Amino acid sequence: MREVYKNPMLYYVLIPVLVGLWPLLVWGVYLPRAEQRREIEGSLCVQGQTHVIDILRLDSDRLNMMDKTKGPVEFTYGSAIDRVANLCRIPSSDYDVNAGPRQPISGGKVRQDARLKLTNVTIVQAAQFLSTIQSMWSLLTCESIKLTKKKGMPDQWDVDFRFLYYY
Numbered sequence: 001m002r003e004v005y006k007n008p009m010l011y012y013v014l015i016p017v018l019v020g021l022w023p024l025l026v027w028g029v030y031l032p033r034a035e036q037r038r039e040i041e042g043s044l045c046v047q048g049q050t051h052v053i054d055i056l057r058l059d060s061d062r063l064n065m066m067d068k069t070k071g072p073v074e075f076t077y078g079s080a081i082d083r084v085a086n087l088c089r090i091p092s093s094d095y096d097v098n099a100g101p102r103q104p105i106s107g108g109k110v111r112q113d114a115r116l117k118l119t120n121v122t123i124v125q126a127a128q129f130l131s132t133i134q135s136m137w138s139l140l141t142c143e144s145i146k147l148t149k150k151k152g153m154p155d156q157w158d159v160d161f162r163f164l165y166y167y
Helices: 001-005 007-057 061-063 077-087 123-136
Strands: 096-098 110-121 140-149 157-166
Touching: 001 007, 007 061, 077 096, 077 110, 077 123, 110 123, 123 140, 123 157
Parallel strands: none
Antiparallel strands: 096 110, 110 157, 140 157
16 A cells, blocks of 8 residues: 555646646636625615614613714713613613712723613513613623522522613
8 A cells, every 4th residue: 555655647637637626626626605794794784784773772871872973972870870770671770870980990981880680670670681781881881690489489590780880
């Protein structure tokens, strides 16, 4: 078997055959796959644009988050949590927010932490609240969540959040 590998005729025949197969593979296999993937990606792009238009139609206030004359709207825990709680149908009597002072950190940035306690909410409301507030304020992070189930209630929870916001 080693004699076959030592024979230069094998390489003189094998290499041109492989080089000749490469354009055939590109033309017959790779280009059709690439065209199919391009069409799929194009349809996903159009689908994404329609979703963006739907979101802006349903929540047009997102465009008002930045006033062109004043710059971005200043973040405050009170207004952000009130707005999201109203969107998630959580009454103001069922949440309590305590925001700490703003603290400077390295790099000239400032951070502010807050604790939020939601009472008598369903697990769906808590998850929707967290998802909505983090999608509206990209610099807001949830550092911890503590869920406490109400005894004797099928889907009633007390939820404690700890948030950090970086200015």
